[in-house]
Amino acid sequence: MFEESAVIRWRKYTDRYRLIGNACKACGETYYPAKEQCPCGGKEFAAQQFSGKGRLLTFTEVKAAPEVFESKTPYVIGIVKLDEGPKVGAQICDANAGDLKIGQRVEAVFRKFYASGETGVLHYGTKFRPVF
Amino acid sequence: MVERKVAVIGVGITRFGEVWEKGLRQLLAEAELQALADARINPEKVDMIFTGNMCGGEFAGQEHLGGMASSILNLNVASTRVEGACASGSLAFRQGLMAIESGRADMVLVNGVEKMTDVSTEHVTTGLMGAGDEEWEGFQGFTFPGLYALMAKAYMNKFGLSRKQLAAVAVKNHFHGARNPIAQYRKEITLDDVYKSMMVAEPLTLLDCSPITDGAASVVLCNAETAKQYCEAPVYVAGSGQASDTLALAERSELHHVKATRLAKTQAFAQAKITVKDLDLVEVHDCFTIAEIMAMEDLGLCGNGKAGRLVEQGQTYFDGKTPVNTSGGLKACGHPVGATGVKQVVEVVQQLQGKAGKRQVKGAEIGVTHNVGGSGATVVVNVFKRGLP
Ligand SMILES: [Zn+2]
Numbered sequence: 001m002f003e004e005s006a007v008i009r010w011r012k013y014t015d016r017y018r019l020i021g022n023a024c025k026a027c028g029e030t031y032y033p034a035k036e037q038c039p040c041g042g043k044e045f046a047a048q049q050f051s052g053k054g055r056l057l058t059f060t061e062v063k064a065a066p067e068v069f070e071s072k073t074p075y076v077i078g079i080v081k082l083d084e085g086p087k088v089g090a091q092i093c094d095a096n097a098g099d100l101k102i103g104q105r106v107e108a109v110f111r112k113f114y115a116s117g118e119t120g121v122l123h124y125g126t127k128f129r130p131v132f
Numbered sequence: 133m134v135e136r137k138v139a140v141i142g143v144g145i146t147r148f149g150e151v152w153e154k155g156l157r158q159l160l161a162e163a164e165l166q167a168l169a170d171a172r173i174n175p176e177k178v179d180m181i182f183t184g185n186m187c188g189g190e191f192a193g194q195e196h197l198g199g200m201a202s203s204i205l206n207l208n209v210a211s212t213r214v215e216g217a218c219a220s221g222s223l224a225f226r227q228g229l230m231a232i233e234s235g236r237a238d239m240v241l242v243n244g245v246e247k248m249t250d251v252s253t254e255h256v257t258t259g260l261m262g263a264g265d266e267e268w269e270g271f272q273g274f275t276f277p278g279l280y281a282l283m284a285k286a287y288m289n290k291f292g293l294s295r296k297q298l299a300a301v302a303v304k305n306h307f308h309g310a311r312n313p314i315a316q317y318r319k320e321i322t323l324d325d326v327y328k329s330m331m332v333a334e335p336l337t338l339l340d341c342s343p344i345t346d347g348a349a350s351v352v353l354c355n356a357e358t359a360k361q362y363c364e365a366p367v368y369v370a371g372s373g374q375a376s377d378t379l380a381l382a383e384r385s386e387l388h389h390v391k392a393t394r395l396a397k398t399q400a401f402a403q404a405k406i407t408v409k410d411l412d413l414v415e416v417h418d419c420f421t422i423a424e425i426m427a428m429e430d431l432g433l434c435g436n437g438k439a440g441r442l443v444e445q446g447q448t449y450f451d452g453k454t455p456v457n458t459s460g461g462l463k464a465c466g467h468p469v470g471a472t473g474v475k476q477v478v479e480v481v482q483q484l485q486g487k488a489g490k491r492q493v494k495g496a497e498i499g500v501t502h503n504v505g506g507s508g509a510t511v512v513v514n515v516f517k518r519g520l521p
Binding site for chain 1: 253254255257258261265267268269270271272273274275277278281282283284285286289330331332333334335380381382383387
């Protein structure tokens with residue numbers, strides 16, 4: 001991952017920050033992140049808001065991280081199956097790895113990711129937290 | 133169209149490891165010249181060059197390795213860099229293969245190279261994350277050990293896999309590495325060493341992970357009809373397959389195996405007209421111990437969920453029933469990402485020529501290479517035979 005400019009972050013408002021993906025108008029399949037071409041052949045999509053609720057399919061605790069996340073270690077990453085269907089990779093927050101279980105309920109939260117080295121600009125995104 | 137057959141008539145490989153005395157160019161030059169000498173040809177015989185590399189720009193400030201590979205040999209022939217993350221070397225190999233099959237070239241030099249130890253470990257971790265999905269994995273703070281740990285946890289949840297079975301992969305690969313003169317780690321380790329090493333991403337410890345490595349490997353390919361003019365024991369390419377899957381791991385339908393391996397294997401085995409029973413050895417992409425477990429099952433060496441037991445029983449040692457990673461694999465031989473796919477070819481060729489020394493698989497006639505890019509978005513499987521296919 002590399003240092004993101006303000007324009008990059010602006011461009012990602014819809015999917016990264018608002019959990020908006022899309023749904024194929026032909027078959028109804030939902031996608032997060034949004035897809036450009038559906039396996040059914042469909043090319044027309046409607047915007048789809050996701051609830052951010054889902055189930056944890058797998059997770060691990062990262063102890064050795066890329067440069068910008070180094071100060072955050074250890075942290076938990078996982079793959080979440082959203083209730084609407086799509087699967088998404090994300091950090092799992094507000095819990096230790098030892099308290100998590102495969103299959104458990106999680107929900108999306110808006111969180112700080114990291115601060116840029118030189119400018120100190122804060123980067124935000126979506127993480128998931130367990131619902132016990 | 134009738135495709136021409138292709139043979140490997142020369143191989144070259146540098147020492148793998150922290151090669152402080154050599155930069156990207158010197159590593160590449162050493163492997164190239166060795167391969168040409170092994171094929172007993174002058175550079176002028178070469179019609180085309182393909183060079184696999186992932187992070188030349190990121191780790192050495194050098195892109196445009198096509199130009200570098202040809203200028204080392206003072207050639208003006210077509211020379212192209214090929215990138216597909218950790219599968220870059222195999223992709224370069226396939227470009228060379230197809231160039232000869234199609235009749236575009238008669239003699240091709242294929243290289244793989246990566247210089248990784250001139251930058252910090254954190255920088256390497258960041259650079260390698262370029263093999264994943266930048267937005268949906270990189271930005272989220274995912275790492276490659278993390279991605280493979282997610283697959284390991286999904287696999288364990290589905291089939292069960294003991295810590296011992298996973299660690300046995302590393303122990304076996306270090307045993308082979310100790311018998312490979314170019315390997316980064318020529319040192320045997322114990323199960324205890326794996327258990328006690330630093331946790332990187334649960335369940336993977338440092339000794340479950342392939343290291344950061346400098347190295348280069350080259351092979352000379354030629355039209356099979358002329359191979360005997362250059363080489364007493366050419367090794368023939370009997371089959372080759374390449375397949376793709378989603379860039380991000382999360383988007384795959386299943387997390388406990390690598391679909392693209394199964395697809396590439398089916399293509400390669402069909403072209404070679406072989407079944408898994410015909411194999412004498414396989415070089416698989418064990419960037420992490422779990423990757424070797426999944427590769428064994430995806431290549432059909434055993435049933436789903438059964439690889440751990442096979443490894444634990446010692447059947448995948450060089451003198452076992454199903455030798456896996458006699459080079460030491462990525463784990464012990466090292467993983468200079470762009471070079472790995474070509475290194476696998478070098479190992480299989482040396483085995484089929486009976487030149488593998490203390491790790492020689494007796495009477496080996498058919499060998500397979502399996503190279504994965506990222507967490508499975510790109511996979512190449514090649515089949516090699518000692519005799520003309
Ligand atoms: Zn559709």
